[in-house]
Structures are given as structure tokens and as C-alpha cells.
Amino acid sequence: MKKIEAIIQPFKLEEVKEALKNIGIDGMTISEVRGHGRQKGHKEVYRGQEYNVDLLPKVRFDLVVATERLEEVVEAIVTAARTGKIGDGKIFVYDVAEAIRIRNGDRGDAAV
């Protein structure tokens, strides 16, 4: 099993959700987060006082999939979330040791 952590532009949330649904992924956790990579934020000016806002709003997807589905899922996220501009975000993939469904105790691929 693999855990996919994708940090994307907030306005791409619906498109990515739709793309995952279309390939049959129905479990995911979404959080609103703030951060930056190379994008380095933007400048705001209030009555002549300049502020650099470097932590920008992003959306983070967390989902766990069976290892053989990994490439397909990553491909779906990348295609849906890409604008080609700086600030599109990143995807990180981790190994998952175990998954347990709380309701009935299912384990492994059956639980995700």
C-alpha cells in the first residue's frame, strides 16, 4: 500500500476530486493548509506599508491506495491539478505498513 500526499492549488480541488472519482477512488482526506515552495508568495500594501505574504493557501489530499494502483492515481492527480504555472504544488508518496477499517477490522488492501 502507498500513501499519496498531494499539495495543490485550492481552485483545483473540485477537478482533482472528480478525476479520482472517475477512476474509482472513493476514500480521501482533504485539508486546507498554507505553505510555499519556489513560488515565494506575493506583496500586499496597506496605506504604504508593504507586507510579503509568503505562506499561501493550498489544499492537501491524503489518500492510501493499493500499490498496483499508484501510477494510475498519481497520473490522474497530476493531469487534473496542472496549470503549468509556478505554484501548482507537489505530490509525495510513502510506504504504508498497515491499514485497518475500524468498523469491521478489515486489514490491508481490503481496508483502503
Next chain:
Amino acid sequence: MQIEFALLLPAADDLPARLNALEAAAKNAQSAGDNAWMLTSAALVLLMTGPGLALFYGGLVRRKNVLSTVMHSFIMMALITVIWAFVGYSLVFSEGTPFIGGLKYAFLNGVGKEPNADYAATIPQGTFMIYQLMFAVITPALISGAYAERLKFSAMALFTTLWSLAVYFPMAHMVWGKGGLLNAYLGGAIRTFDFAGGTVVHITSGVSALVCALYLGRRKGYPSEPIKPHSMVLSVIGACLLWVGWFGFNAGSALAASGLATSAFIATHFAAAAAALGWMGAEWLHSGKPSMLGGISGCVAGLVAITPASGFVKPMPALVIGLLAGLFCFWMVTTVKNMFKYDDTLDAFGVHGAGGTLGALLTGVFATNLINDSPIGGKVIPLGLVDGNAGQILNQAMGVGIAIALAAVGTFIILKVCDLILGVRVSADDEEQGLDLSQHGEEGYVLEA
């Protein structure tokens, strides 16, 4: 009405009685019209403090200080009202010395349905009293823009009480009270024109704001850390309420539903519009983008500057005054404030002190008896430079100088007194936590509740 009297009074030989009745009816009709406008104006001026100023300032502070800032405005509506009822009205409007009124109207003794012909002959003195109260309420609330986010609530209450007694009441008496030093119409030694409070309201509050900012020192983190407005939307709502309320402030200062009120209404609106354009335009050229905060700051600056001039100037000069105020105040809060690094938190000095001074001086330039033909010493005389009376600018400058001196010295002494009795600034921890929790034990936004 006439038909009614004809029925009541059958005989033509009763002509004098019929004429008297007609005269009384006409007088009542005028009084009813004027009183309706003045009560409406009083309500409009209260609207400027709460929710107008409360939201304007409340949106500009950080989220952890929104309630304490809103409360600065709100508490004035209660506190100043009580002081005004006991002694305030009397100290401003009863006859006394050129510097402060007497105690004739203390506890509102004799202030009721009968007009006071010295000030407003067609409305009950009670109406005049409640209208003027709303000015006394908003003036100290304006100062809160400079001490927001770091003044103790207890010190704020004591400061405001002493400031009203020692700065506002004397200044208002000098300009508007009978026999006041600067009152052009009621026997002042130095004739100055201040239609709705350029010196009384805006210079006193603006200069006092600067003294507060300097005395308290900068907020923790200013100017190195970002301290952004937490809700520009609240500020826009507040500023627009100020704009609307200002019609009561300026047009109401005609003290009658008259042509002069219309003229002041127009001048007020025009100045606000031109100043909003001026500030936003300057900002656009200077930093590349026109901002909403620039727009509302500009409109308030224009409203401030037109305040003393509103009942004396034609519409085109009103546009000029507004435009100059927008540009001048923009320069004050961006360039001058950053040059000296004082923390005038919400720019009470940069907008009210600077805009009020500019407006008071320009009143001396543009005031004309074509707009305001109220007699001075029994006859209509030239008013400002445009009427050929260049000396008026000097008189206006003297009024400005007295207001600045009184506000600066008075505020400094009062702050010292408050500091000795209560301490004025909250502890560093309380400031970090935010005044809402540390001073009031509540929060402005509890989203999980």
C-alpha cells in the same frame, strides 16, 4: 390650515387675531420641519460612531483586537452621554468666559422644548442639546485609532472622561459657545469659521491621537512584522456608514432644514468623492495598484477636510478641497509616518489631524457670503479670500494653532495622570494575547461554537 381658521374665526372684524393665529401656524410649521431634520441629523451623527467608526476601525485591527477596538467607539456612546447630561452641555453652550462656559445648564436645567435663540431659534433647545452631544461622542472615539491594540480599558475610560472635560468642552465653547474666543457669530475676539467641527472635532482628536501614539510607543512587532487589517469588508461597511452619517454632521450643522443645509450636503458629498479619487489615484501611481483601503481612507480624509468649510463654500471649491485632502493625507500616512516611524495605528492623526488642519485653512480661502449670508455684527461681510478677505486665512491659522496647542498639552498631561493612577499600556503578555481576551474575556469570532 387657512380654511380651518376661517371656520374657527367667523367675523372679519377679528382680523388681528386671525393674523396672529396664522403667524403662529407658520412658525409651528417651520419648527416642525426644522425639528424633524435636526432629530434625523442627530441620529445620523450617532450612526457615525456606532456602527460607522466602530466597524471602520474594527476591521483595520488584527482579529484578536476587534472587540476592544469596536468597544472604544461603543463605550463613548454611553460614557460621554452621561458626562454631557451632567455638565458637558452647560460647559460648552452656556455663557461663561471666552474659554469655557458656565454651569447655567448643568444637569440640563432649563433645557427643554423652548428654543435657545442664540443658537437655533426654530428648534427646541433639547434637540440642539442632543444633536451637539453626538459630536462630543464621536470626537474622543476618533482618537482611539491611535491607541488601538495596546491601551488598557480602564485607562481609556479615565482618559476619555478627563479629555472631554479639559480639551473638548473648552474647544467647543471657544468655537461654538456664546462669547467663545473664536466664535465669529456670537462675539468672539478672533473670528474663525468652523461650520461643523474642523478644529473642534478633527484637529483636537487628530493631534491628541499623535500625542497618544508617541506617549504609548509602538505596538510589539511594529513595523517589522506584518500587522494587517483583519477584515477589509468590515472597514468598507464602516466607512460607507461614516459617509452617510456625515450628511447629518455637516448638513445638520445648518441647524435648520434650509438651503444652507442643502449646500452643506452637496459640498460634503463632493469632497468625499474627489478625495477618494485623489487618494486612490496617488496610490495607483505610487505603488502600482489602487486599493479599497485607499479608497475609503481617501473618502474619510475628504469628509474631514470639508467639515469646517461645508457651510461656506460652493460645489467646485468643495471638489478642490476634497482632492487636496486625499493627496495630502495619502502623503501624511505613507511618507511622513514611515519617515518618523511613529505608530499611529489606524492613522487618526494622518487623516483627522492633517485633513482637519488643511480644511480649516482652506475654509479661509474659499468661504463666501454667496453661500452663507448669516450676518456678523449685524451685517453680511466678506468671508474668505474669494470674497476679498485674505486676512481670514490668518484668523483660521490662529484657530488651528489654539486647537493644536490645547490638544497637545492637554492630552500629554491627561496621559501622565492616567499613567500615574492606572498605568496606560497593557502588559507585553496581554498585548500578545490580544485585548479582546486580556481586557474583556471574550472573542470577536468563535467559529467552532
